[in-house]
Structure formats: C-alpha cells, structure tokens
Amino acid sequence: MEEGLRERKKRETRQRIADIAMGLFLQRGFDNVTVAEVARAADVSVNTVFNYFQTKEDLFLDRSDEVESLPRRVIEERRPGESAVQAVRRDFFDALDTGDWRYGIHEGSDLFARRVRESQSLSARLTVLDYNREEQFARALADAVDADPDDLTPWLVAAQMNSVLRTLTRRFTIRRMAGEDMDRVVEGIRLDATLAFDQLEYGVGDYARRQADTGTPVVTDRVQT
Amino acid sequence: MEEGLRERKKRETRQRIADIAMGLFLQRGFDNVTVAEVARAADVSVNTVFNYFQTKEDLFLDRSDEVESLPRRVIEERRPGESAVQAVRRDFFDALDTGDWRYGIHEGSDLFARRVRESQSLSARLTVLDYNREEQFARALADAVDADPDDLTPWLVAAQMNSVLRTLTRRFTIRRMAGEDMDRVVEGIRLDATLAFDQLEYGVGDYARRQADTGTPVVTDRVQT
DNA sequence: ATCAATTTTGGAGTCACTTAAAAATTGCGT
DNA sequence: ACGCAATTTTTAAGTGACTCCAAAATTGAT
Known part of the structure; x- marks a missing residue:
C-alpha cells in the first residue's frame, strides 16, 4: 500500500516544521525561541506543532x-x-x-x-x-x-x-x-x-x-x- | 562564627518544605502533586518554595x-x-x-x-x-x-x-x-x-x-x- | 456534489517558573 | 524597650510549555 496524498502532506508538514524550528534554534538558541514563534514561522497553529511533536525538545531531536x-x-x-x-x-x-x-x-x-x-x-x-x-x-x-x-x-x-x-x-x-x-x-x-x-x-x-x-x-x- | 537564629530558621524552613514535599510525592506520585500543594502543606507561599529550590525536581532530590x-x-x-x-x-x-x-x-x-x-x-x-x-x-x-x-x-x-x-x-x-x-x-x-x-x-x-x-x-x- | 474520516484550529485552562516591589520579620545597637 | 537596616516572605502579574475539547476546514472515496 503506497503513500496516499494525505500521508504525504502530513509528512511534509512535519518535516517543514522541524526544519524551520531547527533553523531558528541554531540561529538564536533553543531557549530563545518559543514554540509559538516556530508555529508562526511555519504558518501553522501551535496546536499543530504539538500534534506532530510531543515536546519542544523533540523539535530539535527529530532525527x-x-x-x-x-x-x-x-x-x-x-x-x-x-x-x-x-x-x-x-x-x-x-x-x-x-x-x-x-x-x-x-x-x-x-x-x-x-x-x-x-x-x-x-x-x-x-x-x-x-x-x-x-x-x-x-x-x-x-x-x-x-x-x-x-x-x-x-x-x-x-x-x-x-x-x-x-x-x-x-x-x-x-x-x-x-x-x-x-x-x-x-x-x-x-x-x-x-x-x-x-x-x-x-x-x-x-x-x-x-x-x-x-x-x-x-x-x-x-x-x- | 556559629549559626545565627536567622540561619537556623532558614535551614529549618528548607528542611520542612523538603520533608513535606517528599511525603506527598511518595504518597501520591511526583506528577500528581503540584508545587502549590507543597507550599500549602508547608504553610508557605509558592515563591518561598522556589526561593529554596530551583526546580520542583530539586524538592525530590534534596540529598x-x-x-x-x-x-x-x-x-x-x-x-x-x-x-x-x-x-x-x-x-x-x-x-x-x-x-x-x-x-x-x-x-x-x-x-x-x-x-x-x-x-x-x-x-x-x-x-x-x-x-x-x-x-x-x-x-x-x-x-x-x-x-x-x-x-x-x-x-x-x-x-x-x-x-x-x-x-x-x-x-x-x-x-x-x-x-x-x-x-x-x-x-x-x-x-x-x-x-x-x-x-x-x-x-x-x-x-x-x-x-x-x-x-x-x-x-x-x-x-x- | 456529498459524506465520512482526518487534520487543523481556536479557546480556555493548568502548572512550573520568573520578576519586581510591597510587606513582614528579624538582628542589633542604643 | 525601641527603632532601623538587612533579610525573608509574600503578593501580584506575567511568560511559556503543554493539555483538552469542540468547532471548523480539508481530504478521499463514492
């Protein structure tokens, strides 16, 4: 069973959030970036971020x-x-x-x-x-x-x-x-x-x-x- | 220079908070006890607790x-x-x-x-x-x-x-x-x-x-x- | 186009923890 | 005993991570 469009979008969204988050973290430091900022930068709601990642730290340790x-x-x-x-x-x-x-x-x-x-x-x-x-x-x-x-x-x-x-x-x-x-x-x-x-x-x-x-x-x- | 009354009371307060906290934690589980409850049980304000202990975990690991x-x-x-x-x-x-x-x-x-x-x-x-x-x-x-x-x-x-x-x-x-x-x-x-x-x-x-x-x-x- | 399932969002709330300033307590010199 | 300065405690207001729930938007299949 191949990956449907729904699953692909989910994966992409997750990846986009993680990438944007990592960029911000590396640039400004982990504690100086709020989850709200990450959400805003990724153009999703805070709840969507927490939908994909259990904790803020998981955003940093995606891999x-x-x-x-x-x-x-x-x-x-x-x-x-x-x-x-x-x-x-x-x-x-x-x-x-x-x-x-x-x-x-x-x-x-x-x-x-x-x-x-x-x-x-x-x-x-x-x-x-x-x-x-x-x-x-x-x-x-x-x-x-x-x-x-x-x-x-x-x-x-x-x-x-x-x-x-x-x-x-x-x-x-x-x-x-x-x-x-x-x-x-x-x-x-x-x-x-x-x-x-x-x-x-x-x-x-x-x-x-x-x-x-x-x-x-x-x-x-x-x-x- | 021996310990003044002020220092003794401080030490006693700290110890009382830690003891009461540990009692609650062991009885009901760490995550099921709020710092506010500890403070109330120890008859101090929440800020006094944080005055003595940097984090909630420190209450558990006093020793x-x-x-x-x-x-x-x-x-x-x-x-x-x-x-x-x-x-x-x-x-x-x-x-x-x-x-x-x-x-x-x-x-x-x-x-x-x-x-x-x-x-x-x-x-x-x-x-x-x-x-x-x-x-x-x-x-x-x-x-x-x-x-x-x-x-x-x-x-x-x-x-x-x-x-x-x-x-x-x-x-x-x-x-x-x-x-x-x-x-x-x-x-x-x-x-x-x-x-x-x-x-x-x-x-x-x-x-x-x-x-x-x-x-x-x-x-x-x-x-x- | 419609419906059901899934995903996203908004809103309200909890809890740990911070900061700053007012208020209470205490130690000490007189 | 009294008052003053230092210290401790409290009050108040806020921030940020994270949860829960229900409404809204999106999507896949028919």
Whole structure:
C-alpha cells in the first residue's frame, strides 16, 4: 500500500516544521525561541506543532531515532569472526573516515553542540537519549548471544561500550568548541579511540593504584598510554 | 562564627518544605502533586518554595549532593596498595553489607524508585545526576594520578566505573520492584557485582564474537560467568 | 456534489517558573 | 524597650510549555 496524498502532506508538514524550528534554534538558541514563534514561522497553529511533536525538545531531536537504531545495526551486522567491541570500533572509525554524523563527529556539529550546551532542558534530553542508546546496545547484545532476558552481562558490556562512545564524542565536541582545527581534532580522536577501545577490551586494570609506602599513586602502563 | 537564629530558621524552613514535599510525592506520585500543594502543606507561599529550590525536581532530590560527593570520597580514601576499581568495589560491598543508601541499594528504595520511574521529568533528572557522578569520578581520578587536565584516561575509567555502578543499581531496583525478597536480591547483587567489577578490571574481551563458519555467536568464558 | 474520516484550529485552562516591589520579620545597637 | 537596616516572605502579574475539547476546514472515496 503506497503513500496516499494525505500521508504525504502530513509528512511534509512535519518535516517543514522541524526544519524551520531547527533553523531558528541554531540561529538564536533553543531557549530563545518559543514554540509559538516556530508555529508562526511555519504558518501553522501551535496546536499543530504539538500534534506532530510531543515536546519542544523533540523539535530539535527529530532525527534521534537514527541514533537509537545504530546499536542494533552495528551489532547485527558484525562480520564473521568479529566481536561486539571490534564491530563497534570498526563502525566508529568508519564514521570518522567518512565524516558521517552518526556519532556526533562531523563538521558543523559544534554549533549544534553549543546550542545543546546552552540549554539545560536540551542537555537533559540528550543525556536521556544516550541512555536509550545504551539500552539498545544491551538488547542487541542479548539477542546476539541468545542470553537470558535477565542476564547481566549484555547490560554490562552495553554500558561499557556506550561509555566509550559517549566519552569520545564528548571529547570531540569539547576540542571542537575550543576552536581546534577539524583535521587536527579528528586525528586526535583517532588516537583516543584506539586507547579507549583497547581499554574496553582489556580492562582498566589497577588504574590509580595507591602505592603502599609513599601514598603516591602509581600509574601503570597497562591503561595509560 | 556559629549559626545565627536567622540561619537556623532558614535551614529549618528548607528542611520542612523538603520533608513535606517528599511525603506527598511518595504518597501520591511526583506528577500528581503540584508545587502549590507543597507550599500549602508547608504553610508557605509558592515563591518561598522556589526561593529554596530551583526546580520542583530539586524538592525530590534534596540529598543528591551526597551522591555527587561520593566519588571524590571513595577515590581519595582508597587504601595503600588499592587501585581505583578496588576501592570502589570495596565501598560498594560495604554499602551492601551495612544497608547504606548511597548506591540506591537499601530497604525502602523501591517505592522511591517506582516514583522516579512514573515521572518522565524525574527520571531525566536522575539520569543527569548520574552523569554528574561520572564527572566527579573523572575529576577525582585525574587528581589522584596527577593527570593532565586533558588526559583521556581518567574520563574513560570514570565512565566505565560509573557504568558498573549504575548497572548494578538498576538491576537491584528492577528485581526489587518485581517483588523479590530483599535478602535474596542483595545476595544476587553480590554475585553480579563480583562479575561486574572483574569485567571492569579485565575487560570485555571478545564478547559476542561471531563465528567465522556458522554465523553463530560464540560466548567466551572470559566475561560470561 | 456529498459524506465520512482526518487534520487543523481556536479557546480556555493548568502548572512550573520568573520578576519586581510591597510587606513582614528579624538582628542589633542604643 | 525601641527603632532601623538587612533579610525573608509574600503578593501580584506575567511568560511559556503543554493539555483538552469542540468547532471548523480539508481530504478521499463514492
């Protein structure tokens, strides 16, 4: 059953609202734009906006479902002989090479990130989004190993993998927002990612062990570069 | 300079508001209680409530600073010869033994958890709180090893340690809310925690490696129990 | 062209939260 | 005990996100 005219118009309206909203948000900041303004700019009523989007934040995160579907895709499409971590590592480096936005690492993501940072509510929403991704990882992993529904391990592995991704992305945006050159930052993230995924595979070991005698911490070469 | 009468009354008022609010929230659910009701029950004006608490959620999370100060305490007080992970592990098991609430694992935390779950805004706030804890871990670790301010490793280790704690706590509340007996759940969490902290130290390895021939995933004994 | 289903709109209301200024309370010096 | 200055509380008015409901407009099929 193909898409009727009614459905097409609905989709178009939704998209138009989201696009116009994003334009305003990026230009003036999330908190400085009211839903009423978005509605006016999109030439619809406020109620129509809320008809398509549950909250104002959803206007900003219209494409977040692509982020949430990432874990399942990566885990399911891992190659023969490839472990979960290896698959994620490969996909991450692939995004780095192609400049894909799926891990929040691409040209122009810094304005986006700045706008998020400015707004408490938006930051909170993004944080929740990250938790959802973790949950998706967990479910995908549980399926992949045919685990019991109440098996702890997939959840642990998911949380740890997601931590690595989140940390790398955050690091990218921080350096980018500090004004560093794109190529330089990407190069830096490449090194960071190698360290991070290694640590994910081999563990944090005895990081920050306090020496018995002196009280000075010993930095082991296990995790530290 | 000791506390004047004025400051004492302020503190008392604040505490009274928080206590009354928490009573109402636990009894009737966070979203079913308005700030106006809290104010009326505490016999103050709405603006007085907002004078002491920035948001409605803060009324529920009055003691959250104790959670946020936990990382620094645990890391700084780690014993001679003890690594970061070992210190956290010990502190976690200690809380388990003494029934302390600092990791959200104690009798009666299930009503609390249920009330959080019911409310989207409250869940979101808790999620942000967890991120703050992660950041505290990172800063404490960075201090502990005298790391560069832009060293990646403390952040990675912090994220992973925090992941473990969050996962264990979530698992506890899920089982508790499912009606399982307290002692039984605590016993289960003890086993879970052992697995989780081991994995944190030694890594997730090649979890969920897909076998070359069959396409069937192999569960390695490295991480899996 | 007509009718039923769907989409959009208008209007009234709730609630969290802000701002500014008046009013009440309190601590302190005399 | 009294009055003054600082602090706290309240009052009042408003903003903005979001909900609910019913009226109006649009659309697809006949």
